Amino acid sequence: MSANNKRTILIGVAGGSSSGKTSVCERIMQQLSGPGQLSSRVDMLSMSSFYRRLTDEERKAAQAGLFNFDHPDAFDFDLMVSTLQDARMGKPVRVAEYDPSLSLAAAQQRHRELALVDVLLVKGILLFYQPRLRDLFDVKLFVDCDSDTRLARRVRTDLARGRSLVSTLNYHTEFVKPAFEGFCLPTKKYADLVLPRGPENLVAVELMVPRIRDFVAEATQASPSKVARRDRSNGKTARHLSESAAAQPQVSRPH
Numbered sequence: 001m002s003a004n005n006k007r008t009i010l011i012g013v014a015g016g017s018s019s020g021k022t023s024v025c026e027r028i029m030q031q032l033s034g035p036g037q038l039s040s041r042v043d044m045l046s047m048s049s050f051y052r053r054l055t056d057e058e059r060k061a062a063q064a065g066l067f068n069f070d071h072p073d074a075f076d077f078d079l080m081v082s083t084l085q086d087a088r089m090g091k092p093v094r095v096a097e098y099d100p101s102l103s104l105a106a107a108q109q110r111h112r113e114l115a116l117v118d119v120l121l122v123k124g125i126l127l128f129y130q131p132r133l134r135d136l137f138d139v140k141l142f143v144d145c146d147s148d149t150r151l152a153r154r155v156r157t158d159l160a161r162g163r164s165l166v167s168t169l170n171y172h173t174e175f176v177k178p179a180f181e182g183f184c185l186p187t188k189k190y191a192d193l194v195l196p197r198g199p200e201n202l203v204a205v206e207l208m209v210p211r212i213r214d215f216v217a218e219a220t221q222a223s224p225s226k227v228a229r230r231d232r233s234n235g236k237t238a239r240h241l242s243e244s245a246a247a248q249p250q251v252s253r254p255h
């Protein structure tokens with residue numbers, strides 16, 4: 001727990017690649033810290049910062065488009081869990097800077113300190129895959145988006161990153177689609193809220209933001225024992241949300 005006894009609220013935003021996770025996080029950030037709002041300190045973190053270090057052989061495979069970056073084995077879940085545990089207790093943490101325009105090895109050379117924030121938005125394809133990771137989130141969102149739209153967006157972003165159309169489509173067929181269906185989509189059932197239309201779904205974002213603010217207010221007031229109780233009840237986040245909502249039925253919308 002940080003010196004001021006304040007805990008960071010973790011919001012997990014999962015969904016397929018190019019479903020709109022980053023865009024949803026940006027919308028929430030705007031709403032939480034925009035003009036006329038009670039200012040909350042907010043930051044965003046990508047699961048792509050937690051790819052594990054590759055062996056030389058795997059690096060060669062990655063360069064040839066033959067390493068599966070969409071499989072759970074590609075991630076360092078231990079590091080992600082310990083980082084988020086520290087972040088939610090308001091401790092300073094250092095994370096690899098993921099830059100899609102760089103090779104993974106080059107990007108992993110760069111680090112940044114996460115700012116101490118009230119709310120940390122975390123986005124990633126497999127955030128809810130392991131129970132120990134998904135149980136860390138106060139709110140779990142799943143961005144729903146049909147596969148054609150995701151593929152069309154992914155083609156645009158991959159071409160902009162200098163990949164060829166053929167390699168993008170092959171990679172999608174070989175890795176992205178099977179991993180989405182095998183590992184990402186089955187985690188939708190763990191979400192507190194499934195968000196169709198991503199960032200365009202302003203109604204859902206606006207409904208959620210006051211609730212996030214309540215979490216921030218509660219975390220500010222929370223005593224260590226209260227936080228420990230909340231930690232023990234984690235994994236039942238939806239129940240926790242509804243219990244808190246019942247205790248405070250009149251959640252006011254910000255002006």
Ligand SMILES: Nc1ncnc2c1ncn2[C@@H]1O[C@H](COP(=O)(O)OP(=O)(O)O)[C@@H](O)[C@H]1O
Nearest residue numbers: 016017018019020021022023153197198199200
């Ligand atoms: N609702 C939308 N309508 C149009 N374009 C969108 C929408 N949501 C996302 N995009 C675009 O699709 C691309 C991928 O979105 P992004 O939010 O980065 O997805 P993710 O973080 O899930 O990979 C980005 O270029 C983004 O601007």
Ligand SMILES: Nc1ccn([C@@H]2O[C@H](COP(=O)(O)O)[C@@H](O)[C@H]2O)c(=O)n1
Nearest residue numbers: 016017018021048069070104124125176
């Ligand atoms: N070197 C890499 C590493 C990962 N990817 C792809 O990123 C996707 C996950 O990130 P999103 O922001 O799209 O959720 C995942 O589908 C990987 O295939 C990559 O292209 N290159």
